[in-house]
Amino acid sequence: MVVRAAEGRVEVGNAGLKEAMEQALEQFVDRLAAAAGESLHSVVLYGSAVSGEFHQDFSDLNVLCLFQALSTNVMLALSEPVAWWKKQKHPAPLLLTVEEVKRSTDVFPIEFLDIQRHHRVLSGEDIFATMEIPRTLHRVQVEHELRTKLILFRQQFLIDSANRNKVLNLMLESLSSFVTLFRHSLLIMGEEPAVGKRALLSQLEKRVHVDTKAFLDLLSVREGKLKGNALDVNTMLPSYLKTVEQVISVVDQL
Helix, strand or coil, rough: CCCCCCCCCCCCHHHHHHHHHHHHHHHHHHHHHHHHHHEEEEEEEEEHHHHHCCCCCCCCCCEEECCCCCHHHHHHHHHHHHHHHHHCCCEEEEEEEEHHHHHCCCCCCCHHHHHHHEEEEEEEEEEEECCCCCCHHHHHHHHHHHHHHHHHHHHHHHHHCCCCHHHHHHHHHHHHHHHHHHHHHHHHHCCCCCCCCHHHHHHHHHHHHCCHHHHHHHHHHCCCCHHHHHCHHHHHHHHHHHHHHHHHHHHHHH
8 A cells, every 4th residue: 555734746935836736636626526426535635745745856645535435336437537636747546435444554554654643634524533553563564564665676776786877766766665664663663753854864863873874865866955966876875775674673673
């Protein structure tokens, strides 16, 4: 399951574009409601657009649609508003029934904890406000996701290793996923994660004694503060992977 005040694909501080994005969200909700009728329970915006970590080049507007019932006919009716939303260059929304959410909190603790901590209800009832998410399998899912993403990273690196820019992009594209999992690793360690990626990485460095410089440099590239060609990818990569491996080791022993 992929999950992450709406800012949309706009730069912070650009009020005009933010307003346009808000209007697009409102139109999307109206189209969803018209298509799904009484089956639609609520529409929720979640992820970086709500947490304040949105980046126009790397982030998406993530929308979750909850339904009383989700039949094939309802999904077919939703195809038109979703096609419209895709034309606005946003990913298709997640579709779940209310009952599915209630019964899968133990399967998706990472995703639902993230939504619970950072979400905004665009329409309908807020079921996340009072949701109880069991932590029994949280550690297992965090370790599983960390190990899986590391394995996939290595696999892709074998394909891209001869191309310096592709390796850099591989690190840039994996950055948010690893930082999200670092945040959940800190939760498992009994710490309240700091707000903001840089503050969180500083907290992780102190807690686990890892080197997060490669992650901070990649954040600078994403933020436009540093040119990618200024980085020594061959030096960064071993440090980047070692940090992930060290966090996995700590989570595994908890």
